[in-house]
Amino acid sequence: xxxxxxxCDVLVxxxxxxxxxxxxxxxxxxxxxxxxxxxxxxxPGGAWQFRWPTLTLAAANRVHDLxxxxxxxxxxxxxxxxxxxxxxxxxxxxxxxxxGLRVFRPVDVRSVEHAGDGFVATLGDGTTIATRTIINxxxxxxxxxxxxxxxxxxxxxxxxxxxxxxxxxxxxxxRVLVVGAGISAVQLLIEIARSAxxxxxxxxxRTEPVFDDTPxxxxxxxxxxxxxxxxxxxxxxxxxxxxxTGLALTPAIKAARDDGILAWxxxxxxxxxxxxxxxxxxxxxxxxxSLDVDVIFWNTGFRSALDHLxxxxxxxxxxxxxxxxxxxxxxxxxxxxxxxxxxPSASTIGANRAGRAAARxxxxxxxx
Ligand code: FAD
Numbered sequence: 001x002x003x004x005x006x007x008c009d010v011l012v013x014x015x016x017x018x019x020x021x022x023x024x025x026x027x028x029x030x031x032x033x034x035x036x037x038x039x040x041x042x043x044p045g046g047a048w049q050f051r052w053p054t055l056t057l058a059a060a061n062r063v064h065d066l067x068x069x070x071x072x073x074x075x076x077x078x079x080x081x082x083x084x085x086x087x088x089x090x091x092x093x094x095x096x097x098x099x100g101l102r103v104f105r106p107v108d109v110r111s112v113e114h115a116g117d118g119f120v121a122t123l124g125d126g127t128t129i130a131t132r133t134i135i136n137x138x139x140x141x142x143x144x145x146x147x148x149x150x151x152x153x154x155x156x157x158x159x160x161x162x163x164x165x166x167x168x169x170x171x172x173x174x175r176v177l178v179v180g181a182g183i184s185a186v187q188l189l190i191e192i193a194r195s196a197x198x199x200x201x202x203x204x205x206r207t208e209p210v211f212d213d214t215p216x217x218x219x220x221x222x223x224x225x226x227x228x229x230x231x232x233x234x235x236x237x238x239x240x241x242x243x244x245t246g247l248a249l250t251p252a253i254k255a256a257r258d259d260g261i262l263a264w265x266x267x268x269x270x271x272x273x274x275x276x277x278x279x280x281x282x283x284x285x286x287x288x289x290s291l292d293v294d295v296i297f298w299n300t301g302f303r304s305a306l307d308h309l310x311x312x313x314x315x316x317x318x319x320x321x322x323x324x325x326x327x328x329x330x331x332x333x334x335x336x337x338x339x340x341x342x343x344p345s346a347s348t349i350g351a352n353r354a355g356r357a358a359a360r361x362x363x364x365x366x367x368x
Contacts, residue, residue, distance in 0.1 A: 004104050004129060008036045010362050011121055011131035013112075013308070015039035015103040016046020017066065017348050018137035018340035020092060021355025023101045024067050029363040036129065037101065040108035044096055045089025047141035052165045054191060055084050061183060063088060064348040067356070069098050113311045118336070133365060135358050136309060137340040137351070140302035147206075147300055151271035161298045162188070171196035171295060177276065179267075180299030181205035182240065186247060186262070188299060193261045202291060204276075206267040211253065212246040229328050229344040235318035238343035240301055241350070271296070304342050312337065326357040338362065 010026060012019050015037050026035045043049055048063075057063060058080040065071055071087070072078055074094040079087040096103055108124030118132040144163040146152075152159075162184045171192050176199055178189040185205065193201040214220075225241055232238050247253070256262050268276035268291070277290035306314075306321075314321045314331055321339065324332040328344060331337040338358035345354035362368075 004036060004038065004107060004123070004127070006128070007130040008034060009132045009366055010035035010135060011119070011129060011133070012037040012135045012137065013039075013109045013121070014046070014137035014139060014341075015041075015044070015092075015096075015105065016048075016137060016139050016341070016351070017064075018139070018345065018351035018355055019046070019103075019135070020066055020095060020101060021352045022135045022137060022338075022340060022358050023103075023355075024099055025356045025359030026362070027099060027101070029359055029368060031359070031363060031366070031368055032100075034366070034368075035135075036131075037103050038107040038109055038123075039103050039105040040124070042106055043089055044092040044103070045085075046092065047139050048084050048088035048092075050141060050163075051083075051085045052167060053083050053085060054167055055187075056081055057084050057087055059187065060084050062348070064352060066092075066095050067352055069095055074098070109308050111308050111311055119312075133336045133338070133362050135338045135340065135362060136306070136342075137355075138305045138308070139341050140304055140346065142305040143303040143307075144298075145301050145303050146298045149268070149271050154273050155271050155275075155296060156273050157275075157294045157296065159296045159298065161300070163302075165297075168192045168194075168196040168199070171199045173198040174294040175200045175202070175292065176295045176297055177202045177204060177291065177293040178297045178299060179204050180301070181207055181209040181247075182299060182301060183247060185209075185299035186253060186256075188297070190252060190256045190261055192297075193256070201261065202265070202293065203263065204265050204267050208266070209264065210246045211249040213249045216248065225344045225347075225350065228346075232320060232323040232328050232343035235316045235320050235322035235332075237318075237320040238304070238346070241344070241347050304339075306339075306342075309337075325361060327354050329354045329358045330361055335361070336365065 012022050023037050071091045074091050110122050112119050112121045121129045144161040168191050189203055192199050228238055268278050270277050270280050275292035316322050322332040324330050329338045340354040341351055345351055
């Protein structure tokens with residue numbers, strides 16, 4: 001049928017890398033007629049369809065193939081120089097077609113509540129779906145995070161987040177302060193400094209960025225992911241996987257450093273009407289150390305997009321959701337709920353593996 005059914009055994013919410021991997025394995029584990037996959041985006045691709053146009057696959061950290069059918073095979077060409085925002089959606093569309101993965105879209109899941117011995121999900125149009133289990137894979141893209149800094153409401157210039165970036169052109173001739181120590185912060189700082197004519201860039205973050213000169217070592221990657229996994233097993237809010245792996249010192253970053261683009265300053269303590277200042281008093285004007293800028297560009301990361309699960313009250317006293325089981329995809333307080341892309345699985349490879357673990361867990365639970 002081409003309509004969402006009013007009940008199912010497994011409701012998969014979100015059809016990005018994690019949701020597609022889960023659906024692929026649900027089919028492998030003979031649950032093809034027992035799940036429904038809903039996504040509120042207009043088309044395939046998960047959050048990749050919304051990434052800024054200058055982010056090519058080569059510039060991305062590394063987009064791992066989905067299980068069973070790779071990007072190069074699906075698209076018939078190597079797409080390294082293509083914008084991720086077009087190549088990945090094209091690939092995901094082919095992937096869905098190849099395995100007959102049915103994604104209902106655009107269908108928004110507004111909230112999920114307990115009902116009987118399962119759950120009821122309320123959709124954007126007010127209709128409901130009853131389900132026995134949930135695989136949630138809603139990513140982080142829709143929850144951009146900006147830290148609170150005193151005076152943030154006073155700034156008269158422009159503030160934006162990575163989420164809202166569409167390219168360097170808008171920054172021509174502007175004084176731009178980039179905030180953040182992750183990959184996006186560094187990449188976009190360099191892009192604006194190099195490609196926005198007449199722009200002057202500045203860079204601040206709370207922790208000093210650590211560049212890693214050593215070649216990528218899978219063992220180091222595993223240790224970093226293990227640290228994030230430990231946090232979610234202990235009920236602490238996850239940190240990003242990158243925040244524990246450090247930043248790779250790529251040729252582009254080395255060149256930017258040589259050209260003086262990566263001049264870093266510690267985090268400012270206050271935002272003023274015209275910029276920021278360090279160790280400044282109440283108004284910010286009596287401080288000695290201040291910087292006037294036109295734009296504050298927050299590259300301060302994302303949080304998990306889990307608002308629709310709020311009625312389930314999954315968060316514990318540690319501020320996070322305590323996770324358990326295979327690859328920590330299972331909510332400890334309610335094993336009928338699987339969270340993908342939360343903590344250690346918030347990467348394309350993590351999402352692949354978590355999709356398999358979640359499908360396995362749900363198959364066990366349903367006795368499939
Ligand atoms: P998403 O791709 O975000 O998919 C979530 C889906 O859920 C979306 O399609 C959305 O429409 C849907 N959805 C959300 N809420 C609802 C709702 N309430 N109802 C219905 N549908 C909903 N990782 C890497 O491994 N390599 C990289 O190079 C890399 N680059 C990145 C670059 C940026 C700028 C960012 C922000 C992240 C990057 N990541 C990268 C991390 C990356 O986002 C994840 O690895 C992965 O793509 C996330 O997949 P996902 O399926 O968990 O989430």
